[in-house]
Amino acid sequence: MSVYNDASVSVDSDVAEQIPAAEQDKPSVEERYYYASQRQLIWWRFTRHKAAVVSSVLLIILYLCALFADFVSPYAMHTRFEGQQGAPPTVIRFIRPDGGFQPHVFAMQREMNPATFRWTFTEDTSQVHPIRFFVRGEEYKFLGLFRTSIRLFGVEDAPIFLFGTDRLSRDLFTRTLAGARISLSIGLVGVLLSFVLGVGLGGVSGYFGGLIDDAIQRLIDFLLAIPGLPLWMTLAAALPRDWPTLRMYFAITVILSVLGWCGLARVVRGKILQLREEDYTLAAQGAGASDWRIITRHLLPGFTSHLIVSITFSIPAMILSETALSFIGLGMQPPAVSWGTLLQDAQNLTAVAHEPWLLIPAIFVITTVILFNFVGDGLRDAADPYAR
Amino acid sequence: MAASENSVLVEVQDLKTYFFLHEGTVKAVDGVSFSIYEGRSLGVIGESGCGKSVTAQSMMRIVPSPPGREVDGKIEMYLWENGGGFAEVVDVLQLKPSGAKIRSIRGKQIGMIFQEPMTALSPLHTVGNQIAEAVLIHEQDASKHQARERAIDMLGRVGIPQPHRLVDAYPHQLSGGMRQRALIAMALICGPSLLIADEPTTALDVTIEAQILELIKELQTSLGMALMYISHDLAVVGEMSDEIMVMYLGHVMEHASTDDIFDNPLHPYTLALWRSVPSIEGKLERLIPISGSLPSPFASQPGCRFFSRCDRRMPGVCDATPPSLKEVAPGHKVRCLLYE
Amino acid sequence: MTNQTQLPLLEVQELRKWFQMSKGLLQRQAVFVKAVDDVSIHVQAGETLGIVGESGSGKTTLGRCISRLYQPTSGQITMRVNGEVLDVSALSGKELSAFRKRAQMIFQDPYSSLNPRMTVLETVGEPLLVNHLAKGKELEERVTEIVVQVGLRVEHLRRYPHSFSGGQRQRIGIARAMVVNPQLVVADEPVSALDVSIQAQILNLLQDLQERYDLTYLFISHAMNVVRYVSDRIAVMYAGKLVELGPTQELLSNPKHPYSEALLASVPKPSQRKRGMRLVSPGEPPDLTNLPTGCVFVPRCKYAVDQCTEQFPELRKIGTNAYVSCHLAESLALQGI
Structure with missing residues (x-):
């Protein structure tokens, strides 16, 4: 385009003009936005959605x-507990009868109510059964890799049913x-x-x-x-x-x-x-x-x-x-x-x-x-x- | 400006319309004042983000809200009864955006046409029904038959061929130019005293654009309406307006008669705009671009908003003191510290 | 002005691009949209040929056929590469990819033309990578060089498109076209989506790049003032046909086709603001599936005579290097700018 030869401004000098003064010292937040990929933008917007x-x-x-169900649950899923069919969720107590702090449960006694012919459960408060963590329980294969018997929590000498038991007296929490x-x-x-x-x-x-x-x-x-x-x-x-x-x-x-x-x-x-x-x-x-x-x-x-x-x-x-x-x-x-x-x-x-x-x-x-x-x-x- | 001879229709004072977004507040319109006089035309020039459309939307109270809100200012509208006689002054900003009063002003006192006619027309109703609808809303005593006759008449006036047939056409059956004509007919059917045209020809082809521009000019003269013409195209605004307002980032930078704006522009931004647009006539000169790009709408500047791109900026002065819009010659207002 | 006796870089002969579509609700029948119909042009090396026309005139389709984004329906496109003539319209496979290095395209919409998931480096580097021209460090060096030339900065390379304004995005698009050192660049409305104040930056950039690399431009636009600013010659298209072709100044001041006259009259001119009504061409462009048999402009032409409806006016040479497709070209005294 020979018409404009007289007015040729070199391309490079245009470059200097391209940088607006305001853009030269941007805060780092904006810099981060500039270099953010699509994935990062999505992530930032997602984190704004609290409920999500x-x-x-x-x-x-x-x-x-x-x-990690095997580790988190106290029992194996097919284990039956004699005499505990249809037991309600075990109540967890924190204050011992003697006043000290210790999470514990009581054992449950099943009795036939002579009037209604239904089984009822009563707590045997005579003995405190403390809840312990990382206890030895039934053996299982951890993620199918190795055998172990360490479980997250458990109670000695008495069962603990967080969600109660089913008709066949199995722990519902485990199941x-x-x-x-x-x-x-x-x-x-x-x-x-x-x-x-x-x-x-x-x-x-x-x-x-x-x-x-x-x-x-x-x-x-x-x-x-x-x-x-x-x-x-x-x-x-x-x-x-x-x-x-x-x-x-x-x-x-x-x-x-x-x-x-x-x-x-x-x-x-x-x-x-x-x-x-x-x-x-x-x-x-x-x-x-x-x-x-x-x-x-x-x-x-x-x-x-x-x-x-x-x-x-x-x-x-x-x-x-x-x-x-x-x-x-x-x-x-x-x-x-x-x-x-x-x-x-x-x-x-x-x-x-x-x-x-x-x-x-x-x-x-x-x-x-x-x-x-x-x-x-x-x-x-x-x-x-x-x-x- | 010979405007003072005509009576005022709309007086906008210090209008501020802000958008409250998650990223910050956008001051889309930040202290804009102007008047529109009966029968005269005001052109508004500006690039995207300058607030020209939001100003018009504020006048109609159709700013999308949230996030937008008119936070300050007055828009006084002089409502004249048919046949003269002063009626009342209404501050549009005090009205409820969906109330009865503003709805009676929209369409009846002010008509508006948009860039994309398809979004303003419902695809489910015939063009004729939509135009007649406007009559039935604003004039209680009009019958359905009368409204239809008026619609046909109006379609004919805006240059739609065979209005008797096309009154029953659906918008998608019309070409872009015909749709824009139908929209104009809808805006004008109740005889508004002001027509706001927001980039009505941007989506149209050059020859069709010329047809529409001529039509608007002709209707403005024959109906005696005032016109507010908004566009980014300098030549189009120049052709349509008696006076021109140049906007940049929510501010009016310069406001003068069309002749002054073209022959004697004072603001560096106006001057720069002129030099950066290739002309269709006259000598070919290399364009002098405005450097840089629009600053972020969230950034707040203590001084002049054009500072970062201005070729006559005075560092230490212009970026510290905000200039005010001053009348430097009769009818010629500039917002620039060079003239203070 | 470019030397006319020189052999042209690009020759387009009787190019047709018809799109098939079905029409009618009950009885579907195949009809053809004749987007480009029988267009012949030549482009000299180093010149800018402006192509103007309204929507539906076929200017974009012509550009895409030439850059082989579309396969032409019929006709021939040839390009002279190192003294040899390359039949562009018949290329496929490897030869087509080789041609991609010689002809590149700049798009209208700076938002849709950049992949939002790719950085500037990836976008601009893609043509080099897929054509095995460079990779790794070499690719980055070449991309840096071109990116700086189009007015961006080195630190922009690893940013994503969302951090750029419309003008900067268009610069990225230009860098992508220029990175393979093409001979021919088809620029399809490169500034019409940009703000007024940005348009001049891009137009000047395109001119500077042309000078530096001796580029040939096919500049497609609907804006007469922009085309006037960049073009050596202008081709006017209407309804898929080439109606007039001539040197810029000559065509503007002395149009030979009634449509060119109407187009020029339609352009708003600041100097015209005090004058009254201007000459407005009535009516609208014809339906491309159902063109009139004679001249396509007849329904809107105020000079039309019987011959115009009966016989199609072939494009013919008029004067030294102007071409027009009008029976009455010699007898009409049309008004320019």
């Missing part, structure tokens, strides 16, 4: 308890923690399976379009048109009753995932269609980037945050489904322990009326679902750090 932060801490504690293993993990494993199916099929559907897209979309339409519970019941009823626990567990997971991936696939497809239109995808194409690079570097990172949100919301759905199936007897079968099988004991009104502690696993189910929803809410608000 508290919920995630509680969830982590819950999962740790499930993971609730053991059940958490299956119930909590089935959500994760089920979602993992849905995730693989959803991202794979949704991604293919969105990126390639055309006939494949049509076929996958019709499949999703079809699957979503089937009512969930009857489908699961049918599938679960077809499973052989005599399968070992582990195989049953995976079979149930697969059944739950059959429908779980559909929603995820739709999210993925929609996002891919949207991100494909972004100029930066076009720019990468113009730079000569391969399809693989465009998908992995530009498209996928664009919606991982949305995926995590959508996964967070589908985990509680999985947990609920497993509980429901097991509750009606089509999911996990005793002797396998899950929150759903534990709740089978609370199926009749008399049981609930006389032994209300049998409903404690239900409180765990509800709490877990609410916690997951709070975390999901926080993640959803944080997922798009650029939206104000």
Whole structure:
């Protein structure tokens, strides 16, 4: 452009002008913001959501308890305590009869009430049984690695039932923690399976379009048109009753995932269609980037945050489904322990009326679902750090 | 300014509209004063974030709240009864944003058109019904039939071909230019005394923009309305206005007649704007850009807000003392310490 | 002005880009949107060719065909590289990636054109990386060099796009285009999304880079004043067709096509503010799926005669180096600026 030759200002001198005086000494907070990656921005926004932060801490504690259930619970989950059928939760006392401070329990005596013919429990206050930590109890295999008998807490010479016992005189606290293993993990494993199916099929559907897209979309339409519970019941009823626990567990997971991936696939497809239109995808194409690079570097990172949100919301759905199936007897079968099988004991009104502690696993189910929803809410608000 | 001959319609005094965000407070409009006179047009020029749209939104009381709030100032509106005779002065800021009074002012006294007509028109109703709706809201004695006839008449006046047919069209069936015309018809159907146009042609093509500008000018003359024309495009504002207000970061930097703003700009920001825009006519000269970029809206500056980018800044003076808007010549106000 | 006898860097011949879409609610039928229809242009090395037109005129599609983001429906695009003629429209695979190093694109929207999850270094370095031109330390050095040249600072390299203003983002986009040392740069409305005070910075930067690297620009814009400022020649497009092509000053002061006249008349001019009504072209651009058989501008043209509706006016040479697609070009005395 010869017209402007006379007025050529060198590019470099322009640079000096580019730096506004105000920008030169920025406070460190703003500096931190400038160098923050997308992940850090999401994290910062997430930490602002108090309920979500508290919920995630509680969830982590819950999962740790499930993971270390053998250590945290005082007994093994199948141990029976003679003469303690249907015992109510043991009361923990802190002040000894003689005035000193020591957490302790009293042993329980079971007696038949001659008038009502019901078993009642009375405390034997003659002897104090202190609660001790890191005590030797029944032997177990720590995380399946080595044998040990150290347990978090325990009482000598008398049983301690934090949540009471069931009809077969087993400790409900121990069994609730053991059940958490299956119930909590089935959500994760089920979602993992849905995730693989959803991202794979949704991604293919969105990126390639055309006939494949049509076929996958019709499949999703079809699957979503089937009512969930009857489908699961049918599938679960077809499973052989005599399968070992582990195989049953995976079979149930697969059944739950059959429908779980559909929603995820739709999210993925929609996002891919949207991100494909972004100029930066076009720019990468113009730079000569391969399809693989465009998908992995530009498209996928664009919606991982949305995926995590959508996964967070589908985990509680999985947990609920497993509980429901097991509750009606089509999911996990005793002797396998899950929150759903534990709740089978609370199926009749008399049981609930006389032994209300049998409903404690239900409180765990509800709490877990609410916690997951709070975390999901926080993640959803944080997922798009650029939206104000 | 010959404005004093016309009677005042709106008087804005020291308007302050702030946005209270998590990151801090944005003083979107920070002490803006001006008057709009009957039948005359005021142009507002400014870049994004200068507060020009928020000023208009405050006048209509449609600032999104929260986070926005008019924290101080007065917007006095002179409401004239049909056929003359002084009626009443209302301070719009004292009204409830969703109350009956402000709703009777919106649409009836002040019409407003926006940059994106699609967001202002409902996709679920025909254009005709939406225009007739405005009549039915503001004029209790109008019948449905009358309202429809008026809508058809108005559509014809804003240059929509075959208004009898297109009165039953849905907004998505119209092109961008036609939608903007429909929106203008809706804004003008009740005969407002002031039309606020907030970048109404930014989304339109050049030839369509010219059509709309001519239409607004023609309607302003024939209906005798006042016009507040907001845009970032200097040439467009110059063409539409009798006087021009230049805004930067919530402040009025310069306010003068259009001729003065173009031929005798005083504020360094106005001058810099002129030099940084390529002209369509005259000699081609290398552009002199305004250095730097807009400072963060959260930053508070003790002195002049343009200080960091000004080529005539006086360090130690301009960044310490806030300049005030001073009338340096009859009808020519500047906010700059060079003229104090 | 560039020497016209020199062989052009880029030649586009009878280029067509039709998009297929279905129309109608009950009876779906395939129709073609003729976004670019039969366009031929040539671009000299080192010049800036401005392409103006309104939305739907096909200017963006033309730019994307030339930079091979779109595969043209028919026609030929050739580029002269080191004395050899490269058939751009037929490239694929390895040759196409090689071509990417020679032609780059600058996008309109500085927000959508940068991946929010990549730092400046990653974004600007991507063309080098995927074309195996540099990596590691070498890549960082090259990126630093270009980033400083476009007016950013070294410490910006590891920041993410969200920390930059619109103007700075556009500089990043320019750096990404320039990092591979292209010969041809297609700039699609590079300043229209920016604030008035920032536009001049970017326009000047583009000019300085052109001088320094002897670049050829295809500058797409709807803003006449911007195109006038940067272009040596201007091509006017309307409804997918090239209607006029000529040297900037000549086209502005003496337009040959009625549409160019209407376009120029529509531009708001500060000097016009005291004058009354200006010449306004009535009507709107035609439906691209259903173009008239004759000249596409006929419905809005006040000079149109019978011949115009019947026969399509081919683009023809008029004067020394101007081209126009109008039957009446010689007989009309049109008004410019």
